[in-house]
Amino acid sequence: MFELEAVTRHYAVRQGPFRTRAVLRAVDGVDLAVHAGETLSLVGESGCGKSTLARLVLRLERPTSGRVRYRGQDLWEMDRDAVRRFRREVQMVFQDPYASLNPRMRVAQIVGEGLAIHGLARGAERDARVRELLEQVGLPPEAAGAYPHEFSGGQRQRVGIARALAVEPRVVVADEPVSALDVSVQAQILNLLQGLREDRGLTYLFISHDLRVVEHISDRVAVMYLGRLVELAPAADLFREPLHPYTRALLDAVPVPDPDRRREPRVLEGDVPSPIAPPPGCPFHPRCPDRFEPCDHRVPELRPTGTARAVACHRCG
Amino acid sequence: MTRAEPLLQIENLQVSFFLPGVEVPAVRGLDLVVGAGETVGLVGESGCGKSVTALSVLGLVGDPGRVKAGSIRLGGRELVGLAPRELRAVRGRQVGMVFQEPMTSLNPVFTVGYQLAEALTTHFDLSRQEVRDRCVGLLREVGIPAPEDRLGAYPAQLSGGLRQRVMIAMAVACRPRLLLADEPTTALDVTIQAQIMGLLARLRRELGMAVLLITHDLGLVAQNVGRVVVMYAGHAVEEAATADLFAEPLHPYTRGLLGSIPGAPGTRPGDRLRAIPGNVPHPTRVPSGCPFRDRCDLAVDACADTLPELEPKRPGHRARCLRVDRRV
Amino acid sequence: MSGAYRDAGPWRILWRRLQRNPQAMAGLAIVVGLAVVAVLHPWLAPYDPAGVNVRQILQPPGADHWLGTDELGRDVFSRLVYGAPISLLVGFVAVGISVAIGTVLGCTAGYYGGWWDSLVMRLVDLLQAIPTFFLILAAIAFLKPSIWLIMVIIGLTGWMGVCRMVRAEVLSLRDREFVMAARVQGAGDMRILLRHLLPNAIVPVLVSATLGIAGAILVESSLSFLGLGVQPPQPSWGNMLAQARDNLAGGWWNTVFPGAAIFVTVLGYNLLGEGLRDALDPKISDR
Numbered sequence: 067m068f069e070l071e072a073v074t075r076h077y078a079v080r081q082g083p084f085r086t087r088a089v090l091r092a093v094d095g096v097d098l099a100v101h102a103g104e105t106l107s108l109v110g111e112s113g114c115g116k117s118t119l120a121r122l123v124l125r126l127e128r129p130t131s132g133r134v135r136y137r138g139q140d141l142w143e144m145d146r147d148a149v150r151r152f153r154r155e156v157q158m159v160f161q162d163p164y165a166s167l168n169p170r171m172r173v174a175q176i177v178g179e180g181l182a183i184h185g186l187a188r189g190a191e192r193d194a195r196v197r198e199l200l201e202q203v204g205l206p207p208e209a210a211g212a213y214p215h216e217f218s219g220g221q222r223q224r225v226g227i228a229r230a231l232a233v234e235p236r237v238v239v240a241d242e243p244v245s246a247l248d249v250s251v252q253a254q255i256l257n258l259l260q261g262l263r264e265d266r267g268l269t270y271l272f273i274s275h276d277l278r279v280v281e282h283i284s285d286r287v288a289v290m291y292l293g294r295l296v297e298l299a300p301a302a303d304l305f306r307e308p309l310h311p312y313t314r315a316l317l318d319a320v321p322v323p324d325p326d327r328r329r330e331p332r333v334l335e336g337d338v339p340s341p342i343a344p345p346p347g348c349p350f351h352p353r354c355p356d357r358f359e360p361c362d363h364r365v366p367e368l369r370p371t372g373t374a375r376a377v378a379c380h381r382c383g
Numbered sequence: 384m385t386r387a388e389p390l391l392q393i394e395n396l397q398v399s400f401f402l403p404g405v406e407v408p409a410v411r412g413l414d415l416v417v418g419a420g421e422t423v424g425l426v427g428e429s430g431c432g433k434s435v436t437a438l439s440v441l442g443l444v445g446d447p448g449r450v451k452a453g454s455i456r457l458g459g460r461e462l463v464g465l466a467p468r469e470l471r472a473v474r475g476r477q478v479g480m481v482f483q484e485p486m487t488s489l490n491p492v493f494t495v496g497y498q499l500a501e502a503l504t505t506h507f508d509l510s511r512q513e514v515r516d517r518c519v520g521l522l523r524e525v526g527i528p529a530p531e532d533r534l535g536a537y538p539a540q541l542s543g544g545l546r547q548r549v550m551i552a553m554a555v556a557c558r559p560r561l562l563l564a565d566e567p568t569t570a571l572d573v574t575i576q577a578q579i580m581g582l583l584a585r586l587r588r589e590l591g592m593a594v595l596l597i598t599h600d601l602g603l604v605a606q607n608v609g610r611v612v613v614m615y616a617g618h619a620v621e622e623a624a625t626a627d628l629f630a631e632p633l634h635p636y637t638r639g640l641l642g643s644i645p646g647a648p649g650t651r652p653g654d655r656l657r658a659i660p661g662n663v664p665h666p667t668r669v670p671s672g673c674p675f676r677d678r679c680d681l682a683v684d685a686c687a688d689t690l691p692e693l694e695p696k697r698p699g700h701r702a703r704c705l706r707v708d709r710r711v
Numbered sequence: 712m713s714g715a716y717r718d719a720g721p722w723r724i725l726w727r728r729l730q731r732n733p734q735a736m737a738g739l740a741i742v743v744g745l746a747v748v749a750v751l752h753p754w755l756a757p758y759d760p761a762g763v764n765v766r767q768i769l770q771p772p773g774a775d776h777w778l779g780t781d782e783l784g785r786d787v788f789s790r791l792v793y794g795a796p797i798s799l800l801v802g803f804v805a806v807g808i809s810v811a812i813g814t815v816l817g818c819t820a821g822y823y824g825g826w827w828d829s830l831v832m833r834l835v836d837l838l839q840a841i842p843t844f845f846l847i848l849a850a851i852a853f854l855k856p857s858i859w860l861i862m863v864i865i866g867l868t869g870w871m872g873v874c875r876m877v878r879a880e881v882l883s884l885r886d887r888e889f890v891m892a893a894r895v896q897g898a899g900d901m902r903i904l905l906r907h908l909l910p911n912a913i914v915p916v917l918v919s920a921t922l923g924i925a926g927a928i929l930v931e932s933s934l935s936f937l938g939l940g941v942q943p944p945q946p947s948w949g950n951m952l953a954q955a956r957d958n959l960a961g962g963w964w965n966t967v968f969p970g971a972a973i974f975v976t977v978l979g980y981n982l983l984g985e986g987l988r989d990a991l992d993p994k995i996s997d998r
Contacts, residue, residue, distance in 0.1 A: 111572035124895055153897030166888035170721055170910040179906075180896040213720060218662045229892065248428040249599055253643035253658035260655065275572065278602070282645030282652050301652065319577035321602035323647040325625050333581050334574045337542045403731075 067237055067269050068100040068123055073132035075118050079342065088342045092118040094293035095132070097368065100237070105263065105270040107280040107301070109316070110290035111338055116273045119290070120241050123271060124158055125149070154184055157230035159259075161242035163222035167214035173200070173225055174210035180233040199228040203258060220251035227258065237269045245276060256283060277320045281305050286374075289313050292341055292349035295368050299375040309377045312350045348380065356381050389456075390593050391417040391440065391561055396453035398435050398444055407666045409435040409448065411617035411674075414693065417561065422587060422594045424604040424625070426640075427614035428663050433597045436614075437563045439463075441478060442470035457561070476506045479554030479592075481547070483566035488550060489538040495522075495549050496534030502556040521552040526582055544575035548582065555586055562587070565597045580607055601644055605629055613637050616664055616674035619693055623700040633702040635679045673705070681706045728990035735986020741979025749796040756789035761944050769962050779964040781954065787964060790946040791972050797947050798976060801862050801931040802924035808866025810920050813873025818912065820874070821881030822904055832878070835871045843868045844930070851939045858941050861934060865927050873916055873923075880912035918988045925980035932973050948973050 075093040080086065093115040100106050100123075108116040121127045122134055125141045134141045136152055144152060157180075160166035167176055177196045181187045187195045197207040203224040214222055223243065230238055240259065244252040260283065263270060274280050280287055284301040289310065297310040308314045315334045336353050339345055345352050351361035360380050368378040398410040410432040417423045427433045438444045440455055442462060455462040457477060462470070474480075482488040490498060499518045503509060509517070515534075522530035525548040538546055547567060554562055564583060568576035584607065587594050596608055604611055604625065611628045613621040613636065621634040629647075632638045641647045642657030650656065661678040664670070670677045676686040685705055693703040695711050729735050748755060758776075764784035772779045778787040820831040847864050854860055884890060885908070893907050934940030935949025936956075943950055948969045955965035 250659040253656035278646040319573040323602040
């Protein structure tokens, strides 16, 4: 579905007492393919570039270099019609169910906006479509006349999902869709997303920092650190046997809701470095317990290991 | 289970917010005991009253909120109704608190050293040099590299993890007997969360503090505390040793919560999660009788009549549910 | 919470909150009352406002003339009533002009940014550096005074505040997730501006427009008082005061009542404006 080729996104920032120009490398040379029908998760900690990558995939931002292709077509070489089609086929579900719905629009207008923009349904037909969509995401049809602030967070997230589904997309990019929700509501939304995927054959690009959720929902997982992809693997393999030291540390750090599996995690030292001044060589080497000679001056490539996996580490492969 | 002499004993705590024309109850009769040196987890979703409980212990429930009834005893001393002066002497000195958001709970216009020194000099009479030495010592204790240099730093110059370490240093500056940690790692990344939880565990051991960990994250609870109290809509609905709670959750709400998180015992990737239907009720619209009955798949008519007691159902394991049989 | 959603549109919530604020309601009563007077003025005035009556000069308030008469024997009450539509007209048209200019420029500047934003903001800086009243006086010195001229000039010199405000709102809204959501759905700039940004940015404009009406009425009164505004014999509260000044010995009622009319009107709009500001304050919860 999507192909990313050496995609890089840099931002110019001014910082420090002299307001010197610096470059923030939000995404730094990412190669990645999203296959039709799969759920690919992007994981990483804050500032690793996963949300920037989502915006690049959604054609909300232009890569500084590299290419993003959707079904073979470069996103920035499309004509108007192709962009329109792209906007229908690729939709997004947002993190914050409070900020992602226009507070001055009724639910019917919010969900129906895509139908209006793409001229898919009007008048009574549109109303009927909206009601149908609300029902599919588990909201009562009366919700159509209400404003977003009348709903709880989970219900708002359902509205956001109905909006994304309205234009019958093939791909849904979900940026932390459950992280702002209460635990009991998270599960409802995850179940809803999984059900919709099966019913409609959707492709998900799922962005999350919550590895428990990622393990639960994904087919494949891409781990990002400081703008780079450090590991890419089928979810089952990754969680059974993480290869990159960062992935291992990440998995170790997740508190498992099972006291019998209590363990002393191998705690990573230090903070994530700034993407403005990333360390030379492997971006992870200052925190890496396994670093050795080449790590501080040679950037490891993302190399395939085994059948469907790839890892960027001098220790592996 | 042998329980230590209770350090903190909360009985029938009721806290409400009095808005024009409505009373919004946040805590509806909570009993909670934390023994000296013990780690207790207070678990629940947003609006269940867990944070308000912590604020009540510190006497920090502000207008229009008020402790309506109940008692909070710290080492045998009643805190409810204490004069503001006396409460200030308790805050920081005997009870320390760490908040969720380290960016907003540190004052951005003062240096780290200044705020840390203030925490000390509020309760102790120390010379300038002593204050400085102890600040450096505290920062070193919470694992901040180059502590001498950090004293002059402003909160905005520190990362989220470092800020939370500073908050913890402030909270433990006066060696309190009880540390209240309200979602201390929710705003942090997982690898940093692991660091902070490790730090809290180390400090607890070294300083012999009791810790009340307030969180929505059952994973954090499973890995870090000895005993758990689950709250729902202002009530404690279940209480047990951590191992017992996860081995046999009794209350349908606890079971629902555990079924909701991926990775809990019995869930497999890809399966549907056993989500709890419905939403957390607004504090003014909590159903009569059992507060959970409108979302509960075991509910019967009797659940609507009276609020069940939080009673022992298994040895050392209490739950507030009519439908759970007693086997004590 | 399935079933009935209470109809809680943003305007309805605003109205509910406004109702709880007695000062705002007093302001609203004054504003509505004035509007009624302005609409019904030909029927409310017992006398011809321009009707000179030499036998009734400087009558104190009484049964025949409720608020007395001026030095030409004209009924003060009728003149006040006839002044109301002029004051309101000036207020509304002037503010309408400044809101229109300010909103269009502020919206586009905030949304598109870049050189257009710089240009608009420099223009705002420039105009704000010139004292408005002085600008108006200068303009009137060159052109023939009329109420239309006054309205246009007040409008043209008063849009900068609105522009800054709308721009700031749009800047803060532009990167919000719901705007991104609209873009993902394929919405164009026009749709985003009109459907998503403007309705959310317009709210504070309402407050400033209400306060602006009070300001515009005050400016009109001042100008008329200086003889540069509404020209006699057409009555306006400002020029009534001016005439009374020329004839100070001629009865307190000729100064007090027009003054009170201006005072009450400005007070009414200010109270309503402040009330709206409080009601729109997101920090106040509605529960």
